[in-house]
Amino acid sequence: MKDIIVIKCGGSMIDSLTDEFYKSMKTLKDNGLQPVIVHGGGPAINQMLQNLEIESEFHNGLRKTTAEVMDVVEMVLSGSMTNTLVRNLTAHGLQALGLTGFDGSLLKAKAKNFEHLGYVGEITEVNKDFLLNIISMGIIPVISPLAAGTDGHSSYNINADTAAGNIAVALNARKLLFVTDVxxxxxxxxxxxxxxxxxxxxxxxxxxxxxxxxxxxxxxxxxxxxxxxxxxxxxxxxxxxxxxxxxxxxxxxxxxxxx
Known part of the structure; x- marks a missing residue:
C-alpha cells in the first residue's frame, strides 16, 4: 500500500485552491503517494442558513446543530463542497470519489453533548478497510465530515479538523496537512x-x-x-x-x- 497523506481543506479555502495546488496532487500521486482529502464547509453552511432564514444558537462558541440545521449541513457538505473538489481533481487527470461518513459506514459517531450541541458528534470508529479498498484502486477519497450514529439512525456533524486527525491515525498516514491561505x-x-x-x-x-x-x-x-x-x-x-x-x-x- 502506498504512503498516505491526509489533507484537510477548510470550507473557506475550497474556492481559492489554485491550479498549482491540484497539479501538486498529481505530482504526489505520480511519486507514489496517496492523498485523502477531508473538507469542511463552515462559511457556505452559514450562508445557506442565512438564506433559508434558519436561526442557530451557540454554546461556548460551538453551533448547536438541530435537526433543521443538520439538514442544511448535509446538503452543503455532501453537495457543492464535495462536488467542487471532485470536479477540479478530475479536471487535473485524477480519479476522485466524494464520500460522506455514511458511505460504507466510513465514520461512526456519538453525540458530543446532545443537550447543548445537538447533532454535533465525536467519532467512535473509522472504517479503514473500506477506505483502503478505495485507495487501492488509485482513487482519491474526498470526505465530508458527516457520520452515522452508533444507533444506526442518527446523523452527526463532525469538526473537519478532528475528522481529518481521526482518519489520519486510522490509516497510519505518513502526513497530515492543514491547507490554509498562507x-x-x-x-x-x-x-x-x-x-x-x-x-x-x-x-x-x-x-x-x-x-x-x-x-x-x-x-x-x-x-x-x-x-x-x-x-x-x-x-x-x-x-x-x-x-x-x-x-x-x-x-x-x-x-x-x-x-
Missing amino acids: PGVLKDQELIEHASVKEIQKFIDDGIITGGMVPKVMAAIDSLDGGMSDVMIVSGKTSLLDGEKLVGTTIYKQLEAVY
Missing part, C-alpha cells in the same frame, strides 16, 4: 519550517502568530493528541511541493522528533 507559519516574512508545540504556543504569546492563523495552528496541534507525531500547515494557493519536498511548517509534539 505558506505556513511566518516570522519576519520568513517561513518557519519546523516548530514544536511549545514553540508554537510561544509564537502566539509573542504575537508572531496572530489573527486567523491562531485557530489554524491550534486545530493542527489538537490533532496531535489523536496519535500523529507531527502535522503540517501548507498553502492551497501555491504548489504543495518544491521539487519533491512538501513546503510548509511542520509542527511536532517534540522538536527532537526532527532529528
Whole structure:
C-alpha cells in the first residue's frame, strides 16, 4: 500500500485552491503517494442558513446543530463542497470519489453533548478497510465530515479538523496537512519550517502568530493528541511541493522528533 497523506481543506479555502495546488496532487500521486482529502464547509453552511432564514444558537462558541440545521449541513457538505473538489481533481487527470461518513459506514459517531450541541458528534470508529479498498484502486477519497450514529439512525456533524486527525491515525498516514491561505507559519516574512508545540504556543504569546492563523495552528496541534507525531500547515494557493519536498511548517509534539 502506498504512503498516505491526509489533507484537510477548510470550507473557506475550497474556492481559492489554485491550479498549482491540484497539479501538486498529481505530482504526489505520480511519486507514489496517496492523498485523502477531508473538507469542511463552515462559511457556505452559514450562508445557506442565512438564506433559508434558519436561526442557530451557540454554546461556548460551538453551533448547536438541530435537526433543521443538520439538514442544511448535509446538503452543503455532501453537495457543492464535495462536488467542487471532485470536479477540479478530475479536471487535473485524477480519479476522485466524494464520500460522506455514511458511505460504507466510513465514520461512526456519538453525540458530543446532545443537550447543548445537538447533532454535533465525536467519532467512535473509522472504517479503514473500506477506505483502503478505495485507495487501492488509485482513487482519491474526498470526505465530508458527516457520520452515522452508533444507533444506526442518527446523523452527526463532525469538526473537519478532528475528522481529518481521526482518519489520519486510522490509516497510519505518513502526513497530515492543514491547507490554509498562507505558506505556513511566518516570522519576519520568513517561513518557519519546523516548530514544536511549545514553540508554537510561544509564537502566539509573542504575537508572531496572530489573527486567523491562531485557530489554524491550534486545530493542527489538537490533532496531535489523536496519535500523529507531527502535522503540517501548507498553502492551497501555491504548489504543495518544491521539487519533491512538501513546503510548509511542520509542527511536532517534540522538536527532537526532527532529528
